Amino acid sequence: MLRKTTGCQVWFGVALMAVLGLGGVTRADEIERELDFASALARFGLPYYGSRVVERLLVQQPGAQERAKPVLAELMVMSGRLGEAEAMVKALSPTDPRLTTIQLLLANGFYNAGQFQKTREIYDQFFKKIQGAALTDTNFFRNAAHQYGQILEHAGDPLGAIEAFQHIVDLGPRSEEGRQAMAEQADLYIKLADATPAQSNRVAYLTQAAATCDKLFLNLDMWFGRGLISKANALARLGKADEARKVLRDQMDVLRQIDGVLKGQGPEAAALSPMAGARAALGDLYVQEGQARLKSKGQEAKALPAFGAALTEYVNVLNKYPKSSVAPEVAAHAQDLVAQLQALGHRPNVDLSRWAGVARTAVFEPADEVFRSGQYGKAITEYEKLLKQFPSGAGVVTALGNLMLAYAHTNQHEKATAIASDLGGRFGKEARAGLSLLQLAKFYEDQKDEKRMLAVYDLFLKYFPKHERAGSVLYRLAFLANQAKHPDQAKQLLQRLVDELPGDPLASKAMSQLAWNYYAGSNYVAAIQGFTGYLAEAQPGPDKAQAQFFLATALRLTDKPHKALAEYETLIKWLRQDRNAYAHTGADLQRNEELLEQALFQVGVCHGAFKQGDNALPQHRAQALEAFGKFIEDYPRSKLAPKALRAQGAIYLELNKFKEATRVFDELAARYPNTDEGKSALYALAESALEVRQNEQARNALDKMLATPDKFEPVLFLKLGQAFDEAKQPADAIRCFTVAVQRLEGQPLLGVALYSLGQARLNAKDFAGAVQALEAFFKKFPSSGFFREGKFALAIAARQAGLFPVAEGALGDVMRQFGGKPDVFNKANLELARVQRARGAKESALASCQRVALLGDPQNADLAPIIEDAYLESFGLGLELKRYDDVIKICDGYEKTFPRGKYLEEARRARNEAKLKASSGG
Numbered sequence: 077m078l079r080k081t082t083g084c085q086v087w088f089g090v091a092l093m094a095v096l097g098l099g100g101v102t103r104a105d106e107i108e109r110e111l112d113f114a115s116a117l118a119r120f121g122l123p124y125y126g127s128r129v130v131e132r133l134l135v136q137q138p139g140a141q142e143r144a145k146p147v148l149a150e151l152m153v154m155s156g157r158l159g160e161a162e163a164m165v166k167a168l169s170p171t172d173p174r175l176t177t178i179q180l181l182l183a184n185g186f187y188n189a190g191q192f193q194k195t196r197e198i199y200d201q202f203f204k205k206i207q208g209a210a211l212t213d214t215n216f217f218r219n220a221a222h223q224y225g226q227i228l229e230h231a232g233d234p235l236g237a238i239e240a241f242q243h244i245v246d247l248g249p250r251s252e253e254g255r256q257a258m259a260e261q262a263d264l265y266i267k268l269a270d271a272t273p274a275q276s277n278r279v280a281y282l283t284q285a286a287a288t289c290d291k292l293f294l295n296l297d298m299w300f301g302r303g304l305i306s307k308a309n310a311l312a313r314l315g316k317a318d319e320a321r322k323v324l325r326d327q328m329d330v331l332r333q334i335d336g337v338l339k340g341q342g343p344e345a346a347a348l349s350p351m352a353g354a355r356a357a358l359g360d361l362y363v364q365e366g367q368a369r370l371k372s373k374g375q376e377a378k379a380l381p382a383f384g385a386a387l388t389e390y391v392n393v394l395n396k397y398p399k400s401s402v403a404p405e406v407a408a409h410a411q412d413l414v415a416q417l418q419a420l421g422h423r424p425n426v427d428l429s430r431w432a433g434v435a436r437t438a439v440f441e442p443a444d445e446v447f448r449s450g451q452y453g454k455a456i457t458e459y460e461k462l463l464k465q466f467p468s469g470a471g472v473v474t475a476l477g478n479l480m481l482a483y484a485h486t487n488q489h490e491k492a493t494a495i496a497s498d499l500g501g502r503f504g505k506e507a508r509a510g511l512s513l514l515q516l517a518k519f520y521e522d523q524k525d526e527k528r529m530l531a532v533y534d535l536f537l538k539y540f541p542k543h544e545r546a547g548s549v550l551y552r553l554a555f556l557a558n559q560a561k562h563p564d565q566a567k568q569l570l571q572r573l574v575d576e577l578p579g580d581p582l583a584s585k586a587m588s589q590l591a592w593n594y595y596a597g598s599n600y601v602a603a604i605q606g607f608t609g610y611l612a613e614a615q616p617g618p619d620k621a622q623a624q625f626f627l628a629t630a631l632r633l634t635d636k637p638h639k640a641l642a643e644y645e646t647l648i649k650w651l652r653q654d655r656n657a658y659a660h661t662g663a664d665l666q667r668n669e670e671l672l673e674q675a676l677f678q679v680g681v682c683h684g685a686f687k688q689g690d691n692a693l694p695q696h697r698a699q700a701l702e703a704f705g706k707f708i709e710d711y712p713r714s715k716l717a718p719k720a721l722r723a724q725g726a727i728y729l730e731l732n733k734f735k736e737a738t739r740v741f742d743e744l745a746a747r748y749p750n751t752d753e754g755k756s757a758l759y760a761l762a763e764s765a766l767e768v769r770q771n772e773q774a775r776n777a778l779d780k781m782l783a784t785p786d787k788f789e790p791v792l793f794l795k796l797g798q799a800f801d802e803a804k805q806p807a808d809a810i811r812c813f814t815v816a817v818q819r820l821e822g823q824p825l826l827g828v829a830l831y832s833l834g835q836a837r838l839n840a841k842d843f844a845g846a847v848q849a850l851e852a853f854f855k856k857f858p859s860s861g862f863f864r865e866g867k868f869a870l871a872i873a874a875r876q877a878g879l880f881p882v883a884e885g886a887l888g889d890v891m892r893q894f895g896g897k898p899d900v901f902n903k904a905n906l907e908l909a910r911v912q913r914a915r916g917a918k919e920s921a922l923a924s925c926q927r928v929a930l931l932g933d934p935q936n937a938d939l940a941p942i943i944e945d946a947y948l949e950s951f952g953l954g955l956e957l958k959r960y961d962d963v964i965k966i967c968d969g970y971e972k973t974f975p976r977g978k979y980l981e982e983a984r985r986a987r988n989e990a991k992l993k994a995s996s997g998g
Contacts, residue, residue: 111143114129289310309357355389365379459482499539600631617664637683718754891904
């Protein structure tokens with residue numbers, strides 16, 4: 077039977093360059109930084125501690141309650157409090173930038189809890205909302221589609237999974253992700269065909285699988301090979317075995333090229349080579365041919381060459397690709413084939429013992445032969461008879477292990493489990509007994525019976541906790557947990573290996589893996605602990621050098637520049653003084669040279685990371701300048717050299733050395749004109765100047781940019797405009813946003829530019845200009861995520877410009893869309909009152925204010941500030957309308973409702989004025 081194709085697991089390492097930007101993930105906004113830290117704790121299985129971080133933050137910063145809601149929802153999901161999390165997510169603002177991420181996190185939480193329908197509803201709503209909209213984050217969308225596809229596949233909905241993967245294909249069928257998605261679609265069509273009894277449907281699915289594979293033949297990569305294997309599988313199932321073999325044989329030269337490239341990338345990449353799967357598929361096809369000839373009268377003699385060709389392919393796979401995903405199955409097929417050839421009277425000159433790994437004794441040899449031939453029913457009879465005669469002694473452990481496997485092969489799983497427990501209970505000190513349990517676990521793994529596989533592994537760890545393979549089992553289970561996207565379980569298994577088997581050869585590797593996992597998920601505190609433990613045990617070598625680099629980087633990213641600096645300098649010392657001790661090959665030496673380069677750069681970063689208040693700050697800044705200068709001198713062609721120049725310029729600006737800063741940024745543009753930093757040197761100067769509040773220097777840089785705007789990417793003007801806006805420089809922000817609007821026409825970011833231009837003009841009190849920009853924004857983007865904020869800004873600008881119908885229309889739009897949200901509805905009514913007051917309809921304005929003041933719930937933290945503002949507006953309106961008795965009542969009502977309110981002085985002043993004028997008839 078031709079094997080089904082399986083998904084190719086592509087593992088991505090932590091990219092070194094991702095952590096080399098100045099400042100890392102450190103943010104000026106301490107609130108956001110704390111919230112990000114709490115979120116990271118949630119993602120790494122520590123929601124309890126994440127909740128403590130948020131609680132501490134809200135005690136110190138009670139005004140951060142609204143900003144903390146998305147993170148609190150995330151923490152609830154990770155804590156399994158899905159009902160509470162769902163309610164909180166529904167209460168989040170539709171414009172909250174984290175909303176979609178939290179919704180999908182909640183969906184995954186429901187899936188893990190077995191509530192698939194809710195999972196599906198959330199994902200379907202997400203894709204329905206995204207359909208037709210301009211994507212601002214294609215990676216997020218692509219990852220969501222892949223995650224949903226996997227969920228649907230595991231839930232038994234392959235057609236739904238195919239549709240989910242299609243979203244990825246639509247983003248770019250020739251991209252790496254798009255090609256992987258098509259490969260998974262092809263496999264799903266084949267699985268559909270295997271599960272479909274109707275012949276017409278089977279043919280349709282297999283035809284679609286083959287057509288999908290054809291699209292993978294446009295690029296020579298691993299997906300080309302994957303498509304080739306899948307197409308051969310599809311053709312074989314369509315009864316076109318000759319054509320399937322031809323497809324594989326005709327492309328062998330191409331597969332060899334791909335195989336050579338992957339082997340050049342190291343053992344892990346080589347294990348992904350499609351050559352292994354192609355040769356295994358050819359072997360299966362030859363077996364299929366041989367079996368067909370055995371059944372055909374007069375063709376029996378031709379079966380042996382086909383079987384011989386199959387065995388050649390199988391042995392080729394086992395010899396050259398022993399770590400490939402198909403190797404275990406190929407080994408089993410090879411053993412079955414050898415047994416079949418022996419049954420036909422032939423003894424192939426092939427030794428499969430190193431893959432079978434089974435010791436034999438003379439007394440059980442006949443039964444073993446029957447077992448090897450695959451006659452499991454007969455083997456059971458033989459073993460049961462022999463074990464009654466020889467219940468103990470040499471060979472019993474092996475015999476029991478084979479009997480256990482024979483029961484499993486014949487679906488007598490309760491008996492297989494009973495023997496597994498017996499082996500553990502009676503022979504817990506014999507290594508061979510433990511190996512038998514591992515064989516049974518492997519059998520269930522091959523059968524995709526995860527529940528039984530895990531149960532057998534549990535028995536193994538229970539009875540053989542100190543077995544020489546216990547460490548590898550824990551490590552293997554951690555690997556499987558990671559594959560199944562259960563990172564918390566994986567960490568527990570790795571931690572158990574570290575704690576319970578400290579002398580195991582894999583303990584150090586597990587400690588390292590724990591650290592890498594934590595680091596990859598931005599849990600730098602845990603990563604520091606893991607790397608520190610690993611480095612204390614590790615021997616000099618390339619892995620230790622890389623771990624030292626990431627320990628230093630984790631310390632830097634947790635704002636410990638002193639400690640980070642010391643660790644970088646330790647690494648530099650290793651790589652300079654003990655160069656050969658930390659490299660085993662030429663490739664290691666090359667990687668270590670790259671590490672040394674990066675470490676030298678990070679020395680400058682660390683000196684530049686010390687903050688105000690450090691007594692040695694001037695010295696560190698001087699050392700940063702020196703370190704970056706030396707780096708540029710030693711590595712002028714490094715990708716980090718432009719970053720080093722930019723860092724120098726930023727430090728000179730911080731030190732108010734404007735002439736030196738300008739010189740450095742000019743040098744950056746001149747020396748590295750083709751780099752991102754060189755192309756945006758003036759932008760970097762302006763941005764860096766704003767960061768240290770040198771607004772005039774930033775303005776001068778902007779003047780130079782505006783002199784030749786076409787030389788800069790339009791997004792730079794958008795980002796710089798936002799920086800000027802945050803620096804309270806609206807006039808310069810307007811200049812930036814105006815260019816951005818002109819240059820971004822027809823692009824997705826145009827909406828952000830128009831909205832930002834409107835807000836900047838509003839801040840600059842150019843009310844008519846703000847109305848113009850915001851109306852243009854809503855004309856082009858009527859359903860933008862900035863809808864609510866934009867409509868309020870438009871209403872305020874239009875009121876100030878005297879365009880009252882425009883203001884009232886904008887507020888009406890808000891009320892229609894958000895009328896069910898009390899805070900938004902009341903805020904809109906309050907702004908409507910201001911519009912009415914501005915156009916002279918003071919009676920209506922007072923009514924609108926009183927509607928907010930009297931009908932709103934002052935106990936609602938979101939509503940209370942709006943209600944207080946409505947009272948304040950009422951004080952003035954009542955006095956202007958000479959309704960003095962009403963003013964007195966309104967002021968009394970305010971003091972009663974808000975005994976510690978922020979407008980108490982205004983209320984008392986208005987009441988006194990109303991009493992005075994009422995008594996004087998004024």
